[in-house]
Amino acid sequence: MSTAPNDYLLHLADNAVVLGQRDAEWCGHGPILEEDLALANVSLDLIGQARLLYQLAAARSGGGATEDSLAYFRDDTAFRNYTLLELPNHGALVGYAASDRDYATTIVRNFLYSALMVLLWDALQKSPDADLAAIAAKSLKEARYHLHHAADWVVKFGDGTEESHARAQAALDHLFPYTEEFWTPSAAEDAAIASGAAVDVRTLRAAWDAIVADTLAEATLKRPEVRGYVPEGKQGRHSEHLSYLLGEMQGLARAHPDGTW
Amino acid sequence: MHATIDDIWSALDHLTDPEIPVVTLRELGILRDIRETADGIEVVITPTYSGCPAMGQIEDDVRASLRQAGIEARVVTQLAPAWTTDWMSDEAKAKLRAYGIAPPHTTPSDTSVIRFVRRADTRPVACPQCGSTNTTLSSQFGSTACKALYKCLDCQEPFDYFKPY
Numbered sequence: 504m505s506t507a508p509n510d511y512l513l514h515l516a517d518n519a520v521v522l523g524q525r526d527a528e529w530c531g532h533g534p535i536l537e538e539d540l541a542l543a544n545v546s547l548d549l550i551g552q553a554r555l556l557y558q559l560a561a562a563r564s565g566g567g568a569t570e571d572s573l574a575y576f577r578d579d580t581a582f583r584n585y586t587l588l589e590l591p592n593h594g595a596l597v598g599y600a601a602s603d604r605d606y607a608t609t610i611v612r613n614f615l616y617s618a619l620m621v622l623l624w625d626a627l628q629k630s631p632d633a634d635l636a637a638i639a640a641k642s643l644k645e646a647r648y649h650l651h652h653a654a655d656w657v658v659k660f661g662d663g664t665e666e667s668h669a670r671a672q673a674a675l676d677h678l679f680p681y682t683e684e685f686w687t688p689s690a691a692e693d694a695a696i697a698s699g700a701a702v703d704v705r706t707l708r709a710a711w712d713a714i715v716a717d718t719l720a721e722a723t724l725k726r727p728e729v730r731g732y733v734p735e736g737k738q739g740r741h742s743e744h745l746s747y748l749l750g751e752m753q754g755l756a757r758a759h760p761d762g763t764w
Numbered sequence: 765m766h767a768t769i770d771d772i773w774s775a776l777d778h779l780t781d782p783e784i785p786v787v788t789l790r791e792l793g794i795l796r797d798i799r800e801t802a803d804g805i806e807v808v809i810t811p812t813y814s815g816c817p818a819m820g821q822i823e824d825d826v827r828a829s830l831r832q833a834g835i836e837a838r839v840v841t842q843l844a845p846a847w848t849t850d851w852m853s854d855e856a857k858a859k860l861r862a863y864g865i866a867p868p869h870t871t872p873s874d875t876s877v878i879r880f881v882r883r884a885d886t887r888p889v890a891c892p893q894c895g896s897t898n899t900t901l902s903s904q905f906g907s908t909a910c911k912a913l914y915k916c917l918d919c920q921e922p923f924d925y926f927k928p929y
Contacts, residue, residue, distance in 0.1 A: 537903035537913060544905040551815025555843070637844035641814055644846065644929050645909075652904040 507632045507700035509560045510583065510691035513573065514737055516556035517584035520574055521745070522616060523549030524752050526609065528592055534606050541652055545613065548645040555638045575756035579746045583691060586736030587612060587681035589745040594677035607660055607667070607674040614653035615682050618714040620646040622707040632700040654718045661722025672724055679727040684734045685711070691737070767835045772798050772805065775833040782821045783908060786863045793851030794822060796842065805837040810847045812929070813909045849929045861892045866914065866925040889925050891916035899923075 527546040533539025557570035590612070593605040624646055627639035660671035686705055688696070695701035719726055736745070756762070767775075776798075779789045789795035789809070797808040807826060811819050819841075826839050849868040857867035866889050888897035896918035906913040911924040 537905075540907070540913075541903055541905035544909040547815035547817065547909055548813055549815070551811075551813060555814055633844070637846065638814075640846040641811075641843060644848075645814060648904060648927065655904070 505631045505699040506563070507630070507635050508691060508694045508698060509564050511695035511701060512556050512560040512563075512635070514583040514689065514691050516553045516560065516573070517582045518588055518616075519549040519556065520553035520752075521582070521584040521748065522588040522613075523547075523553060524748055525588065525590075525592060526613070529604070529606075529609065532604060538606070542609070545649050545652065548642075548649065552638065552642045552645065555641070559634050559638065571756065575753045579741055579749055580739045582741065582745060582749070583689070583737050583739065584745075585616075585681070585684050586734035586742055586745075587678060587684065588616065589736065589742060589748055590678070590681070591744055594673060605670065605674065607670040608677065610653050610656040610660065611671065611674040611678055613649060614657050614718065615678060615715070617646050617650035617653055618718075619682075619685055619704075619707070619711055621650050621714075622710050623702075623704060626702040626707065630700050632698075635700060650714075654714075657718055657724070658722045661719070661724040668723065671722065675719075675724055676727045680729050680731065681734055683729055684736065687733050689735075689737045767805075767833070769798050769800070769805075771833075772807065772830070772835055772837065775835060776807070776826060776829055779822075779825050779829060782818045782825070784860070784863070784865070786859045787852075787856045789822060789826075791853050791856035791859075793847060795826070798837075803838075805835075807837050807839045808842050809839060810842050812847050815909065847929070849926065860926060864892050864923060865911065866890060866892045866923060868926045868928045871928040889914055891919060891921065892923055893921045894919040 523546045526542045526549065529539060529542040530546070531539065533542060553574070554570055557573045561568040561570055561573055590608075591603065592609045593603050594608055596603070621643065624639045624643035628636050628643055630636040630639065657671065660667040662668070663671075686708055688704065692701065692704065696703050715726065734740075734742075736742070773790070776795060777788060777790060779795070781787055781789060781792055781794070784792075792812075794809055794812060795807070796810050797806075799806050799808065807830070809819075809822065809826060823839055823841075830837050830839075848871060850871055852868065860867045869887050869889075889899050889901075890897050891899050891914075894916060896916055898917045899914050900917060901912060902915050902922065903913040905911075906924045910927060910929065912927050913922065914925045915922045
């Protein structure tokens with residue numbers, strides 16, 4: 504049976520846990536109560552997906568690894584998430600950014616990522632790696648609701664007021680270049696494709712473009728022109744933001760190793 | 765005394781979902797199977813949403829009930845096939861409605877058309893209070909990940925809708 508390499512499982516798990524942590528920063532700070540709840544629920548799904556993937560990776564790697572050791576005791580350069588997902592919930596702190604929390608940034612990021620994940624989980628649920636396929640089948644159901652939620656808000660913001668439109672477009676301009684990373688396979692992705700357990704994510708690009716084009720057209724937003732630097736977070740070369748995020752996420756576990764309550 | 769599979773089902777039949785105490789784990793399809801294996805009896809449970817915080821409690825409840833009934837069995841978690849709201853019995857759906865939660869529609873059959881997923885499900889959701897289908901979605905996510913928040917435009921009551929999953 505072909506099984507996905509562990510580095511590939513960690514790439515999927517790290518994506519989910521890092522975005523789960525970012526979305527959870529809205530807990531208690533949501534722009535309205537319903538969105539506070541929505542983001543907490545999206546985070547819960549993402550952290551749940553990460554747990555299943557870390558558990559699988561830990562069981563396969565042996566050597567005493569656990570889901571907790573993988574989430575809390577690896578350093579920033581060991582993380583394999585897309586750079587897009589570790590960025591703060593705001594763009595540059597100028598212009599429209601009135602605070603360090605900008606909901607348009609959060610929504611646009613969730614949209615760009617969940618539009619990819621509905622396609623990737625759909626493909627991975629047919630993987631010959633039965634354990635990965637089982638996780639993908641569950642995660643797909645959740646990703647559909649995440650996409651539904653985010654795309655709805657992209658349309659509301661884009662086709663809303665002058666200010667909401669401008670903020671949504673600014674968030675899109677800020678985040679879109681980071682999606683280039685989706686389409687450049689890492690060593691782990693290449694190994695997963697070679698093993699037969701994963702699909703080449705580049706084959707999903709046309710479908711992703713279609714989802715994005717469809718939603719942006721309805722939202723009256725403009726897809727930014729992208730060229731230049733391609734981020735390499737999934738290869739362990741991150742922005743400085745990941746270290747701060749992990750500092751917060753891992754601090755308690757590292758201060759009290761093996762702590763239980 | 766050696767407990768039969770039927771004995772175990774009845775020992776666990778009273779267990780309800782910690783967050784929706786009117787429906788049992790069996791009716792929800794979370795308690796999936798009880799089977800004899802070479803190493804003894806296995807009680808199979810399946811998670812609903814990946815991050816459902818009730819799963820830990822559910823597993824503890826199952827173990828406690830087994831212990832109380834003096835039954836030796838292992839509790840195992842199985843992911844595939846993925847849990848779906850389609851496994852919910854009609855009886856369970858009726859209980860949800862009586863409790864004030866609109867029960868889930870069947871999952872949309874053509875989920876492959878991902879591009880239009882946003883507009884795929886336009887089926888009306890009936891208000892569990894007054895039965896009106898003149899209702900509107902307030903939020904994709906309600907009190908838990910498995911529910912959406914709706915409002916009835918006739919009786920003006922807000923209510924939870926158990927989402928098709």
